Amino acid sequence: MGSSGHRLGALLIGFAGFLAADTSHAADTAAVIDRGAYLATAADCGACHTAPGREPFAGGLPISTPLGTIYSTNITASGEFGVGRYTEEQFSRALRRGVRRDGANLYPAMPYTSYAKFTEDDVHALFVYFTQAVKAVDHSAPKTELPFPMNIRLSMIGWNLLFLNSAAFVPDPNQSAEWNRGAYLVQGAAHCSTCHTPRGFLMQEQTSRALSGASVGPWYAPNITSDPTSGIGSWTKDDLVAYLRTGHLSGMAQAAGSMGEAVEHSFQHLTASDLEATAVYIKSVPAIHDPSDEASRFTAGRQSSELATLRGRDGVKSDNGADPAGALLFAGNCVSCHSAEGQGSKDGYYPSLFHNSATGAKNATNLIAAILYGVNRVTMGKQAFMPGFGGQPTDANPLNDREIMALGNYVLTHYGAGGTAITEQQVAEVRSGGPSSPLLMLARGGIAAAAVVLLLGIAFVLFRRRKIVSRPAAAS
Amino acid sequence: MLIPHRLNAEIGKRIGSAMSQLNPSLSDHVAGLLAIAKQKNAKIVEDFFPDVPDGPLKQTALAIISAWYLGVVSDAPDAEVFAFEYALMYQPTRDVMTIPSYAISGPNGWSSNAPPLSDMPEF
Amino acid sequence: MASDSSADVVIVGTGVVGCLVAERALDAGLSVLMLEAGPRVDRWRIVENYRNLPPSMRLFHWDAPYPPKPWAPHLETRVAKESEQYLQLEGPNARAYLQGYVRYAGGATWHWAGICWRLTPEDMRLKSLYGVGRDWPFGHDVLEPYYTAAEYAIGVCGPSDPALQWPPNAERSKPYPMGPIPFGPGETRLTEAAARIGMMNLPAPQARNSGVSYHGRPPCCGNNNCFPVCPIAAKYDAATALPKIEAKGGKILANAVVYRVETGEKNAVEAVHYFDPNKVSHRVTAKLFVIACNGIETPKLLLLSKDDRNSNGVANSSDQVGRNMMDQPKLFAEVELAEPLWTGVGPVQSSSILNTTQGEFRNRYAGAMFRMENFARSPLGSAAALKKGLVGKALDTEIRRLSACTARLTVEHEPLPLPINRLTLSSKTDWLGINKPNIYYDVSDYVRRSAKEYTVPRLQQLASELGATSFQLSPEFLNSDHIMGGCIMGSEAATAVVDADCRAHDHQNLFLPGGGAMPSGTASNSTLTMAALALKAADAITAQLKHG
CATH class of the missing domain: 1.10.760 (Cytochrome Bc1 Complex; Chain D, domain 2)
Structure with missing residues (x-):
């Protein structure tokens, strides 16, 4: 300037x-x-x-x-x-x-x-x-150099x-x-495609695959086309409106990362008619199916627990111990809020871990990012909060990459996309901010x-x- | 038969093997209890428990019940715990009281309301 | 940047006091090295330790999920014999000094209730007003900004209505950072019953996130497990500060058992010495030293460190180190009620009656705080119902009744600083060969008179107002785990160990902040006052090192 x-x-x-x-x-x-x-x-x-x-x-x-x-x-x-x-x-x-x-x-x-x-x-x-x-405000922002x-x-x-x-x-x-109002908002102001549309080699939005899902730093903006398996074709218009207004849809999905911010700062403040228009348009977006998706990310997993077998076996220890199993990490870090069998709290504040897009997606990026960075979104004066487990140096319960891998795989196996496995490298990548572009190299x-x-x-x-x-x- | 609730088979196995180590006659006692139950055509514990004689048979019956409720077969400070989350002791009050260390609700989601004593939860 | 053997400030102890001082010193640009005797264990391990304990161990054995390392023993109570192992106790009320603190990184706040009462102005002037105890060397107005700073540092929730705040007669400079946590059914009924007999049950200010996150920690969701461990870190404990301290450049050495404070020229402290788990000794130097390893371990370390210049022990020219040991002698009543009360909803403690702590009667006997324990009573109800030999529906019905219709009512008495209540070095030694602490404790007639004439009758009255059908009083005074007095504060070097900033009168570069410095114990929980003293000391420390 x-x-x-x-x-x-x-x-x-x-x-x-x-x-x-x-x-x-x-x-x-x-x-x-x-x-x-x-x-x-x-x-x-x-x-x-x-x-x-x-x-x-x-x-x-x-x-x-x-x-x-x-x-x-x-x-x-x-x-x-x-x-x-x-x-x-x-x-x-x-x-x-x-x-x-x-x-x-x-x-x-x-x-x-x-x-x-x-x-x-x-x-x-x-x-x-x-x-x-x-x-x-008469001061300049720091200059980008x-x-x-x-x-x-x-x-x-x-x-x-x-x-x-x-x-x-x-x-x-x-x-x-x-x-038309919905299309105008979605394509324009709400700039949904900025995150949800995959990018080509030159980082341009690939319009032929509009809204079919893409990485956003450490998070993944999933397929929101009308495909019933890969996208959100199973959502009703009301589901979509409720999600945009609160960032939370029981038994389906929660907004975190940039989507949490979009809900908090933008969508929740839109008029009912604009949200409905947005939903009408989004529901009409041509379905793009990922052939590797056998089932919807909203229906994976089931209520279960290994505690009947594991409780008490580990005894009482004064050491952290190396390489704890995913089941132990899950019991120690997750169930206090998400319940022993992963079903969440009765009032729905803590979401169920099965029938949940973060665990049900084949791309486990959002599961890893949620564990690392948590969730923090405020809608209608109410906060939805999950602490991070090591994404920030100040997190109270830091877990290392290996632990998050073990924990994530336990969650995927029991509550989510069972065929998917997380690697330690993947956790490290999400911890460092997400995948880099080949262009960067x-x-x-x-x-x-x-x-x-x-x-x-x-x-x-x-x-x-x-x-x-x-x-x-x-x-x- | 002794406990009119849904029970976890895996925990049952662990309790069973721990108890039979403490009490070598466990299987005999269990057979004895079942015989009494059968004789009384019992459907629930109340149907036959009054007929269980005082002594080892009754002690075993109460020990089995206690293990399912408390999640341990012994009260020693280093006893192995078979059930905490699934221990039945938390179930008769689970509509009001917390299972310690587990969220009762979302943040500040509780209140001073409590249903009457007669509203026994199903479990 | 601190190394493993040197820093601007070396802090012994990683509890709430040490961590608050560390954060302030780091913020001021000083390098900080913290030495912790015990291990550093992940929260989730401790949570699972708790769940893996047999039911009889879960409720009242708060150290049980924290098995001590051989080199850092602390009280264990799982069996009677165990509780005699570390703390050596004697005197008429030895049982009332069976203090449960944790020698783990993070310290005893791992299993504190999180209750954050402030002292009243009167609490700080016992000698002038009632002719007992000691006065503080400064007034409530000096402490108030530090109380506020402490409430913001650790995240305290509390009511915004001044009528529900404590103390009632001193202005707050800022509101609580968070609103109050809701009452469960038991606390609501208790509040109503108490009000009918002139006892005011106030929502307790608590270092627990209420409804919102604070400093990246989640809001409380009523896990009802504040002790022995908050599973989600919604309650502040100093373990949550450790990653923050490291992020600011502080260094933390666990399993480093400091056993000697070394003095030098002009009687300044030059170094501390610690043993590692292999019994190898290390020497650590600094410009300034803070010893904050709680009211028992700090005086123990000072006494262990006697040398030619300090023949009574370090900081002990007054002979007051280890004397004036205080804690609130506690009594409780197990009561059975005609109607359900329902504890176990919300935090394990969330309210207290404090108007009973104040009054002219304090010239004769102790004031006292009354409260109800709000832990879930289902394990107790179940054990009792099983003992009756019940089965089937009758068993479940009795469990429900005994869990809902029983309560534990507690009264904690104000102690006085008495020189006879004294910590000395036992001839018995621990695994490293370090002398164990020996404590003589007599709650004194001041407390006994209070129990007889005042608190037990009041407790009975409260119980009957709640509809008690039975009332079983604990047979003797018990500990409250609020260790105070052993490094007492005062303006005179002849009669006190530390000055108004918790600086040792004898050593210009040695600070001893925390409960040990408190000249009056009062009936309420001590942690917030300890935290305020830590912040006051931190101001003095940074001023001293930054400006000479």
């Missing part, structure tokens, strides 16, 4: 706004601001642009990555440090094209490929909200040419108004210095690795 010289223009715009502010106009503006605020919530701008414990939208959330730290920017009305001096056109360009006021390209940590769907009207509302209603060649923002132009569809949302006349090898277009795709990886590094601090 180092550019200067447009101060006068910004002042004039502000002044004009002031002159026009008669009462009826003020009421109109208030309505626009309300809509802008609502859209900002739907787009979950605060998730990245508000650092924990800091002023809203003042940026500065550190996004730690193996290539350096990306900091989200100040998007408050501050003229010097925020978007206060942006014209509506400049604002639109940043939001929908990923180009800053000074002409520099944003890293695609900013989901502008989704925000490109925003209508002019909604861009206007967001512009008015951020420039007039969000309290200006990635090492070469990641620091060449210009290279994003090439990537954008290839992968940015800059058309705003066009309603489908053959569908209902509700469906290229970059490290130095080959990619010329292939700048390629490299900038890595920014996506970085973004998708972010949550785990930054959020646990936010949780405290």
